[in-house]
Amino acid sequence: MSLQINLDQPPFSFLAEKELAWLKSRLDLVFFPAGEVILEVGQESPGIYILYKGVVEETDDDDQVFTQYGTEDMFDVRAVLESSCKHRFTAIEETLCYLLKAKDFIQLLNSSDDFSVYFRTDLGTQQSLVEQRGGEVSEFILAQVDGDTMRTPVYVTGQTTLVRTARMMRDEKHDALLVRDGERRGIVTGSDLLHAVLNDSLPKETRVAEVACFDLITVEEGEYLFNALLKMTQHQIERVVVTRNKEIVGVLELMDMLSTFSTHSHIVAMRIEQARSIEDLVIAAGRLESLIANLSGQGVKVMAIMSLITTLNRRLIRKAFELLVPDKLNSQVCLLVLGSEGRGEQILKTDQDNAIIIRDDHVKDALMPSLQKLHQVLLDFGYPRCPGGVMFINDAWIHTAGEWRARVGKWLNNSSPEAMMNMAILMDAEPIAGNSELFEEIRGAWHHESLRSSIAASWFARPALQFETPLTLLGNIREDHGAIDIKKGGIFPLVHGVRALAFEHGLYETNTFDRIDRLAEQEVLSKEVAQGLKDSLVLFLRIRLRHQLEKAEKNPGLTQQLKVSDLRSVDRSLLRHGLHRVKKFKQWLVSHYHLENL
């Protein structure tokens, strides 16, 4: 019979058709009246329950609600694998569950690798399994540089004449040849030859070694194609040399990649790089959003999108800065991006968070006209005005280096929530244009040994606890507010908690993932916790991005509200795990910073 249950989602979608059919034939149906305990603490579970209808609540010994389960959710895998139940499961509405007997479940685990990996691993792996299923098109970008993607190199010796080189290019149908000149290895391209002969009027008999470029840009075999693409973008080149343990093994051509790579990220990057006017930049900026939607739609991992978009955004702003601020002022100022942009975690444009540092002996009046223009351009790019006024056009966020240092000192002594907030904002700063040495000067102001375990660090951490983790809202119960604020509930406490630790330990990193890695290295966080936090943050960002993109189609504007019922059940269960992690982390922060009496 066809059971009316949706099993096309992970983890069941990892099963082959035959296994799935078998699974369906093994299901029993169990009914529980409202209020009935389904599984008691310590009880052995008869199997895995998959909710068909109704709501089940998971509580611990002290009757604290952990989470709720709704249609298509399942519980409790741990009780089956560990043969005893840690929590109590109660039907809080009339509930109908399919029951997969424990022995049948174990048999499925043994017969399917993906299926068992899903259950036996941590959140991160579960997630990447889910993401993998999201789309197959992306495989190209996530593919690695290997024999399939690169061309075998064709060599000429440095003694070869330009004429012969040109002929070889035509015969071999290669637009670039590698040049072997003694110990040196270089590359020569068709356009190199063109410039040599036509622009520099070199005779055709010139040795190719004289025009070749010996400063090779390389990628190591096995790197992501995506990274190779970023390198090409950065250096404005169209091919990179592939190495294996420093030995050249091939050439990776942009054209080869582009023919498969349909998302145009490179084209956007090129447009930014080649822009000659602000108008050109505005057009390029307009393309970023569709690029993101495109990448996300193709199932590209959110981390990869984030790093690509961060690179592109910064280039965009830097380019605008270069176009608007006269060269002679360039070394006098430093443009900082703050907030999520500074941490490199912004995907869709939120708001302008930025600041300016001016060299001590300089006055800001000379700068203001160009900065006003820059601000306007950023608006045109699609960065809305910051509602909190954290923008360099406001007096509070444009100072000389000396003034900045004084301000930071004042904030740290003051400990008011406002001062701490400002500190938090500045801590995520990343210099992206102008003279970055100016930033180095002021950064020292909050990298004191004395700040560790000081009262300031503890005040700094406080806001992380400000919002309740919205765990119990999951499930389908409270339809009237079946939405959670993913930023307040998940992202902010995590990011801010990590920021507080970074502050305490004087880390230079601004990216949350980098900070977590560093904190794990310094053994502030255990490896497990660190991994859990990173997985959770990726998850939040991924779910939020998808949600925001979907919302944007109907009504633009960035929402932080996730409608729980819109989520796939698998995301709902991952989200639950993620929020669990955040809750634990908050508890850890409380004891770490002695915030019990809040």
Place this chain on the structure above:
Amino acid sequence: MRLPLWLKRRLPGYRPPPERWAHMEEPYTGDDVVVVDCETSEFDKKKGQLLSLAAVVVSGRSIELSSALDLTVRSDAVTHPDAVRIHYLRKEDRKHGVATADAVQQFLDFVGNRPICGFYIEYDRAILNRYIRDLYGFELPNRFIEVSELYVRQKRRYIPEVNLDLTFEGLARDLDVPVIDRHTALGDVVSTALMFIKLQKGSS
């Protein structure tokens, strides 16, 4: 009213089941029931040909789907067009089924002496008895439970004069039971089983 076995055996025309199913006459002591549903070629106790047959054990609150009996009968009976519209079993669909005798045997082995429960079970009982009588010369000795009767009894206890919607859908709606694959034998069996469980709970 169920007659005691000794009395039943003395009735004129009583025919005992053959050896293979002799245990079906023994009184049942457990708590399980078997929910049964048949689909036939036309809605007629005398002429309706058995097309499919489903049975599932209900044990407490659990419907043991994984061991359910779900048989399509190989038969060349001409299906009444109206009936096809109800159960969607065309002649073509029945080519791959089991022989009628085979289905009846499997059913008898499955049920044993457990009580049989269904929605409008009189009809299924009549159809099954007709086949069993023709093939093996006896009738189902099991206790029968009518779900709609349980329902009426429960409702009337509180409001004696209530007007009840006694259709399958009516019961399903009132008892808040999902109708799963309506008019497939197994689908109806599952819904009926859920009605039974809910009515049990209510009457205890």
